[in-house]
Amino acid sequence: MQKILIQTLLLLLLSIQIVHAQKPQKPNAAEIYDQIQKLNFLGTVLYIAAHPDDENTRLISYMSNDIHARTGYLSLTRGDGGQNLIGPQLRELLGVIRTQELLEARKIDGGEQFFSRANDFGYSKNPEETLQIWDKEKVLADLVWTIRKFQPDVIINRFDHRSPGTTHGHHTSSAMLSMEGFDLANNAASFPEQLQLVQTWQPKRVFFNTSWWFYGSKEKFDAADKTNLIGISTGVFYSTIGKSNQEIAALSRSSHKSQGFGSTGSRGEDTEYLEFLKGEPLKEKKSLFEGIDTSWNRVKGGKPIGELISMIANQYDFKNPAASIPNLVKAYTMIQALDENHWKTIKSEEIKKIIASCSGLYLEAVSNAQEATPGSIVNLKLEAINRSSAVMELVSVTTIPEQKTTFLNSDLKNNILQNNSIDLQLPQSINYTQPYWLKEPGTLGLYTVEDQKNIGIPDVIREVKVVFNIKINGIEIPFERTVVYKYNDDVKGEMYNFLDIVPVITTTIQEKVLLFPNTRSKYIGINIKAGKNDIKGNLKLDLPKEWKVTPAFIPFQLDKKGTDQTVYFEVTPPAQMSEAVGKSIATIDGILYDKEQININYDHITKQQVLKTAEVKCIRLDLKTNEEKIAYIMGAGDEVPKSLTQMGYKVTIVKPEEITPEKLESFDVVMTGVRAYNTVQALANKQEILFDFVKNGKTMIVQYNTTDDLVTEKIAPYPLKISRDRVTEENAEVRFLVPNHPALNYPNAITPNDFKGWKQEQGLYYPKEFDKAFTPILSSNDKGESAKDGALLIAPYGKGNYIYTGLSLFRELPEGVPGAYKLLSNMISIKPSVNIPNQKIKQ
Numbered sequence: 001m002q003k004i005l006i007q008t009l010l011l012l013l014l015s016i017q018i019v020h021a022q023k024p025q026k027p028n029a030a031e032i033y034d035q036i037q038k039l040n041f042l043g044t045v046l047y048i049a050a051h052p053d054d055e056n057t058r059l060i061s062y063m064s065n066d067i068h069a070r071t072g073y074l075s076l077t078r079g080d081g082g083q084n085l086i087g088p089q090l091r092e093l094l095g096v097i098r099t100q101e102l103l104e105a106r107k108i109d110g111g112e113q114f115f116s117r118a119n120d121f122g123y124s125k126n127p128e129e130t131l132q133i134w135d136k137e138k139v140l141a142d143l144v145w146t147i148r149k150f151q152p153d154v155i156i157n158r159f160d161h162r163s164p165g166t167t168h169g170h171h172t173s174s175a176m177l178s179m180e181g182f183d184l185a186n187n188a189a190s191f192p193e194q195l196q197l198v199q200t201w202q203p204k205r206v207f208f209n210t211s212w213w214f215y216g217s218k219e220k221f222d223a224a225d226k227t228n229l230i231g232i233s234t235g236v237f238y239s240t241i242g243k244s245n246q247e248i249a250a251l252s253r254s255s256h257k258s259q260g261f262g263s264t265g266s267r268g269e270d271t272e273y274l275e276f277l278k279g280e281p282l283k284e285k286k287s288l289f290e291g292i293d294t295s296w297n298r299v300k301g302g303k304p305i306g307e308l309i310s311m312i313a314n315q316y317d318f319k320n321p322a323a324s325i326p327n328l329v330k331a332y333t334m335i336q337a338l339d340e341n342h343w344k345t346i347k348s349e350e351i352k353k354i355i356a357s358c359s360g361l362y363l364e365a366v367s368n369a370q371e372a373t374p375g376s377i378v379n380l381k382l383e384a385i386n387r388s389s390a391v392m393e394l395v396s397v398t399t400i401p402e403q404k405t406t407f408l409n410s411d412l413k414n415n416i417l418q419n420n421s422i423d424l425q426l427p428q429s430i431n432y433t434q435p436y437w438l439k440e441p442g443t444l445g446l447y448t449v450e451d452q453k454n455i456g457i458p459d460v461i462r463e464v465k466v467v468f469n470i471k472i473n474g475i476e477i478p479f480e481r482t483v484v485y486k487y488n489d490d491v492k493g494e495m496y497n498f499l500d501i502v503p504v505i506t507t508t509i510q511e512k513v514l515l516f517p518n519t520r521s522k523y524i525g526i527n528i529k530a531g532k533n534d535i536k537g538n539l540k541l542d543l544p545k546e547w548k549v550t551p552a553f554i555p556f557q558l559d560k561k562g563t564d565q566t567v568y569f570e571v572t573p574p575a576q577m578s579e580a581v582g583k584s585i586a587t588i589d590g591i592l593y594d595k596e597q598i599n600i601n602y603d604h605i606t607k608q609q610v611l612k613t614a615e616v617k618c619i620r621l622d623l624k625t626n627e628e629k630i631a632y633i634m635g636a637g638d639e640v641p642k643s644l645t646q647m648g649y650k651v652t653i654v655k656p657e658e659i660t661p662e663k664l665e666s667f668d669v670v671m672t673g674v675r676a677y678n679t680v681q682a683l684a685n686k687q688e689i690l691f692d693f694v695k696n697g698k699t700m701i702v703q704y705n706t707t708d709d710l711v712t713e714k715i716a717p718y719p720l721k722i723s724r725d726r727v728t729e730e731n732a733e734v735r736f737l738v739p740n741h742p743a744l745n746y747p748n749a750i751t752p753n754d755f756k757g758w759k760q761e762q763g764l765y766y767p768k769e770f771d772k773a774f775t776p777i778l779s780s781n782d783k784g785e786s787a788k789d790g791a792l793l794i795a796p797y798g799k800g801n802y803i804y805t806g807l808s809l810f811r812e813l814p815e816g817v818p819g820a821y822k823l824l825s826n827m828i829s830i831k832p833s834v835n836i837p838n839q840k841i842k843q
């Protein structure tokens with residue numbers, strides 16, 4: 001009884017995992033053939049690392065497309081802590097983008113994706129810190145859970161568990177946890193609570209996917225002892241697809257657009273090296289699966305199924321894939337007759353896809369709207385068409401989650417379209433569509449996921465589906481489809497989204513941070529959007545009582561779903577310094593709604609909806625600013641110009657091609673956005689104009705750039721070399737090297753308190769070597785490291801000043817960190833007269 005229960009739950013789990021939403025795939029005859037071969041391979045590989053982009057797509061593609069193994073990638077984090085090259089989203093919103101990019105990558109290389117609850121909290125120099133912030137036991141539990149659920153025969157670590165401190169602490173941690181998880185997954189005493197839902201599992205062996213990179217150079221690697229390494233020739237050419245393995249891997253890697261990891265494929269021989277770490281050693285070193293039966297014999301009663309699938313593959317007709325349908329349906333029936341087990345669930349899904357592909361069976365459920373609220377009725381247009389001579393009947397459709405079956409009993413004749421329209425009643429209790437890992441507040445190191453069953457699931461869980469029950473050759477087969485919403489874009493063509501479940505009302509506060517440099521009140525706009533027709537209620541902006549908000553309530557009425565309205569509250573700050581979070585709360589019929597809807601739209605990923613608490617950080621701060629006019633040159637993308645506007649400055653975004661002496665004349669300060677010298681090629685030819693601007697008595701502020709791919713060597717008027725120095729401890733003590741320097745005194749007096757409450761990290765890519773014309777102003781370091789003096793460097797040049805800063809202002813300002821505002825104001829106000837020789841003031 002217990003066993004049956006476990007297996008039913010297992011079935012449920014696997015079906016959640018497999019049926020994540022994606023655009024319908026329309027494989028061609030060669031791709032179908034490939035899927036048939038995969039159907040006949042019962043072996044599993046799990047690749048483990050820490051971030052989106054750590055994975056070796058060449059190896060994943062090779063394992064999936066050449067070996068035909070189920071190939072998973074467990075990225076412990078969703079990459080929330082990185083930088084975003086394509087838009088303003090940071091932190092958890094960036095994690096949402098990177099999650100989708102990984103899913104797109106896996107669609108290309110054939111892998112499957114998993115995550116743990118670990119949050120990419122930012123750069124970490126060693127695994128001790130990482131594992132402490134993550135909560136090691138929980139992340140280890142998730143890794144063990146993934147092993148027990150996915151049941152890999154072989155595990156491959158991207159990183160070396162024996163070299164802490166040589167790479168990102170997340171990287172080493174991923175390998176260390178993998179080594180532990182390998183031992184624990186089969187131990188029923190480890191994380192026993194999981195065994196209500198999964199069984200223990202022992203992977204056969206674990207490897208480290210090494211490369212010359214880990215040895216320092218190609219020469220050192222060539223010279224190294226390779227007796228414990230196995231070399232795999234991954235430079236395969238897939239003739240039916242017309243691409244090399246490396247070309248597929250490059251396409252996959254190019255999905256990481258938010259990281260700017262476009263990649264060009266190569267051709268020809270290629271070797272991947274794996275170092276054996278633990279488990280059963282390889283004797284012949286010919287296959288990672290040595291000693292594992294990867295045929296259908298692996299499953300009790302599976303032998304005849306394997307034989308039948310081999311026959312299907314041998315007789316497969318590339319000109320007529322539909323000819324395989326009778327035998328495929330037979331194989332499907334045989335699989336259904338097996339005892340419940342891991343492979344039965346997986347192979348059932350695989351073979352259903354193949355049957356649909358071979359018959360050109362297209363099934364789709366399209367919602368009449370992009371959004372719907374809980375409890376509402378959604379009209380669905382159902383499309384079903386069979387494009388083969390196979391005998392088919394659309395018996396019924398079942399809508400999920402209401403589980404209502406409608407019998408249709410219509411024949412699906414070759415290439416005759418069947419359209420049906422049905423109404424689907426959404427339950428009042430249905431969850432809003434949003435990344436499940438963001439639903440509850442998490443900690444710095446870990447997302448909160450209350451339902452164990454959801455842990456590891458890569459994508460947003462979409463609950464509204466339609467099951468098409470189709471009789472093919474007399475056998476009824478259920479095909480599940482997630483309800484989609486699609487429309488035509490005049491330029492891009494078919495836009496394919498999914499139905500989103502939204503609250504009745506969402507509100508957006510127009511600013512995320514509101515600065516009050518004095519006691520003058522400010523107006524704050526709140527946008528109200530209706531999730532359904534005819535809503536009527538009150539809105540309030542909730543702030544602590546020392547903040548005055550008028551009026552107390554604003555009534556609103558919206559007649560039509562999707563329309564919006566903006567209302568304004570007047571906010572008066574207290575006289576003394578204060579920080580508060582204002583919440584926008586709507587009340588309709590006594591029910592409170594406090595969510596903001598954030599839609600993330602990029603061409604390369606599925607549209608994402610995130611629901612966050614609608615709030616604004618209000619800061620009463622004694623910030624002194626002068627009236628400088630600022631020209632801002634955008635780099636990789638940041639929200640600093642918005643913050644400058646909040647501070648009261650006039651900011652103009654100047655495009656690189658607009659940089660001329662005449663254009664700059666009206667400005668006092670030029671500021672470059674983050675990584676401008678990595679991403680804006682045109683700047684290479686504008687440096688002389690910018691330096692002349694400084695020479696003539698103005699100020700130039702350059703924010704951080706990375707060491708890679710600078711568009712010019714000469715980013716400053718004096719020699720300056722960026723290094724990889726960074727201070728990741730955001731609250732590391734900051735020492736003032738030149739306490740009387742204007743940058744620390746005018747117009748705002750900076751104190752050590754101004755470096756408290758910083759987020760994620762203090763700064764990055766500090767210059768290490770710089771001309772003596774520069775005065776280093778600040779010094780700090782992570783625990784146990786030498787002092788880093790390159791955070792803020794100021795050099796007089798002509799009558800003006802050039803400032804280089806690796807401080808992570810781009811993170812702190814949008815978070816409303818007061819000290820960051822004061823320091824930036826001082827940099828902006830540096831006066832041409834500042835020309836104090838270094839040695840005199842250095843203390």
Ligand SMILES: [Zn+2]
Binds near residue numbers: 050051053054168171
């Ligand atoms: Zn990484």
